[in-house]
Amino acid sequence: MSLTEAYLSLSAIMFGIGTLGVLLRKNTIVIFMCIELMLNAVNLSFVTLSREYGQVDGQVYVFFVMAVAAAEASVGLAIIMTVFRNFYSIETEDVHDLQG
Amino acid sequence: MSEFTVFAAMPFILLLSVGFGMLCWDLFFKCDRLVWLLAAVFGAWGFAIPQYFVAETTMNDLVYLDGYSLFFYTLILFxxxxxxxxxxxYLAKQNVRTSSDIDMLILLAACGGMVMVSAANLIVLFIGFELLSVSVYVLCGSARKERASSEGALKYFLFGAFSSAFLLYGMAMVYGACGTLSIPEIAESVTSATPMLLLGIGLLVFGFGFKVSLVPFHVWSPDVYQGAPVSITGFMAVVVKVAAFGSFLRVMSVCFGSIQADWAALLWTISIITMTVGNIVALRQTSIKRMLAYSSIAHAGYALIGFISMGDAGGVEATLFYMLSYSLMTVASFGAVIVVTSGSEAQYENDSIDSLHGLGWSHPFISLVLTVSLFSLAGIPPLAGFVGKFYLFKSAVTAGYTGLAIIAALNSVVSLYYYLRVVVVLYFKGERTLDWAPEKSIGAGPTIALATATVGTLAFGLFAEYCYPFIVVAVNGFS
Known part of the structure; x- marks a missing residue:
């Protein structure tokens, strides 16, 4: 297994762990951390592929992704705050008024 | 080219500068913001009009200037x-923040949508996607004191961030397979379907599927549509969906059009599941917002037909026309619902279909708008919804997917039931007995907006053959 393949596999495993975390965990903050893990797994793929192709493009994309993830984190935590104010909980099983 | 670059950026610059200006507006001014907001929107559209006559990429090949972008700009800005x-x-009457930051977020979301549909590089597309999404997460939760609103925002945020991770992973796989993320260069390098490329396409479909709420990625959308303040729901149903479809269609047709045979079966399956589940679940909804949410899921399924029949059969043009008619009738239907529910103090409790009863006689204008838009959504001739479906089904038959067209036509028959049920409630359930009712006079602005959407629904149905050539020209520019 070449180094590129090894890193791509690592990234896929991290992405899978993140996905499983989103699907299985109940605490919204932990779910959100798993989403961040998925984004970072993608970043690892970009950097690996960038090195494989000998381009700088992939590494530049990572900066965009990191900036976007930071913006998303600030908005997400604010939303979790408003949910806590209304529901006094951030567990997904407590936040389910809407259904039908 | 170089002098055109600044010009090409003007729509974005205008929206962003007015948007950020709105942040400070409340500090300095007390007068009405609406005129300035509309000036920014129409100004942005005016600056984009020359794009109809060119077809090129600009800003270091990051943005397309073509009629296709202009078409989607028009829908987004409308x-x-x-x-x-x-x-x-509406906001003035409800338990919702009315300060100017809401306007800023709407402008930023519109700008994000425009970046998405004109992006010539997948990472630019991703930036636009996130600008749109993050703004709409906040808009969704803008009724901070309402439990439903914050719950909707949380669900939208979690599912949205989850799906954008998949979209991004898809882009990474495409980058791995093609060595570039520039859409024209991907189009050149894609000749055969390698496993990595197919994985990338699948993940991209996953990511976009969440945004346009295709089944099985739709679970968030009814809750979010119901939880968000209803005017924001309308915005999501029109702008977010149209922008996501515009970029999805561009990516699939330009980048991966040459290996369409390898992914058509996937979208064929998703299309059928989406329209069937959307229509059948819509049958048993009692909340009008949830009913319209499932109806918009079903419409995403119809619009997907054009992806399967693209090429000589004219699927891309048909999808564009369908997006046009979809946005007109959705603006009209959600506009009517916004006006109706704003008569009630408790908008979040009073969104049931039964609460519309008797409005047909006491509020003829709103009821007419709602009736026409629902007939159009159901696909009754001669309205735009019917013509849009006709073009889509025709392209499917031409491309050899007769079964798909038949299933879609059967689905429209099923959908008649739940659309007509609303019309029956409006006109044939006797006098109104509820203690609240929408205002008699809804003001000049909403009247003009609703009338434009309704007349447009009728006009694009009757005179479709005159506007269809413009869409064909718009599409010819790209690819």
Missing amino acids: GTAATFVLNHR
Whole structure:
């Protein structure tokens, strides 16, 4: 297994762990951390592929992704705050008024 | 080329500068913001009009200037203008923040949508996607004191961030397979379907599927549509969906059109599941917002037909026309719902279909708008919804997917039931007995917005053959 393949596999495993975390965990903050893990797994793929192709493009994309993830984190935590104010909980099983 | 670059950026610059200006507006001014917001929206559209006559990429090949972008700009900006007009009147009556930051977020979301549909590089597309999404997460939760609103925002945020991770992973796989993320260069390098490329396409479909709420990625959308303030729901149903479809269609047709045979089966399956599940679940909804949410899921399924029949059969053009008719009738239907529910103090409790009863006689204009838009959504001739479906089904038959066209036609028959049920409630359930009712006079702005959407629904149905050539020209520019 070449180094590129090894890193791509690592990234896929991290992405899978993140996905499983989103699907299985109940605490919204932990779910959100798993989403961040998925984004970072993608970043690892970009950097690996960038090195494989000998381009700088992939590494530049990572900066965009990191900036976007930071913006998303600030908005997400604010939303979790408003949910806590209304529901006094951030567990997904407590936040389910809407259904039908 | 170089002098055109600044010009090409003007729509974005205008929206962003007015948007950020709105942040400080409340500090300095007390006068009405609406005129300035509409000026920004129409100004942005005006600056984009010359794009109809060119077809090229600009800004270091990051942005397309073509009729295709202009077409989607038009729909996005029309939806944004209608949202401003309706929001303006509606927010004042509800338990929702009315300060100018809401306007800023709407402008930023519109700008993000425009970046998405004109992006010539997948990472630019991703930036636009996130600008749109993050703004709409906040808009969704803008009724901070309402439990439903914050719950909707949380669900939208979690599912949205989850799906954008998949979208991004898809882009990474495409980058791995093609060595570039520039859409024209991907189009050149894609000749055969390698496993990595197919994985990338699958993940991209996953990511976009969440945004346009295709089944099985739709679970968030009814809750979010119901939980968000209703004018924001209208914005999501029109602008977010149209922008996501515009970029999805561009990516699939330009980048991966040459290996369409390898992914057509996937979208064929998703299309059928989406329209069937959307229509069948819509049958048993009692909340009008949830009913319209499932109806918009079903419509995403119809619009997907054009992806399967693209090429000589004219699927791309048919999808564009369908997006046009979809946004007109959705603005009209959600606009009517916004006006109706704003008569009630407790908008979040009073969104059931039964609460519309008797309005047909006491509020003829709103009821007429709602009736026409629902007939159009159901696909009754001669309205735009019918013509849109006709073009889509025709392209499917031409491309050899007769079964798909038949299933879609059967689905439209099923959908008649739940659309007509609303019309029956409006006109044939006797006098109104509820103690609240919408206002008699809804003001000039909402009247104009609703009338434009309704007349447009009728006009694009009757005169479709005159506007279809413009869409064909718009599409010819790209690819």
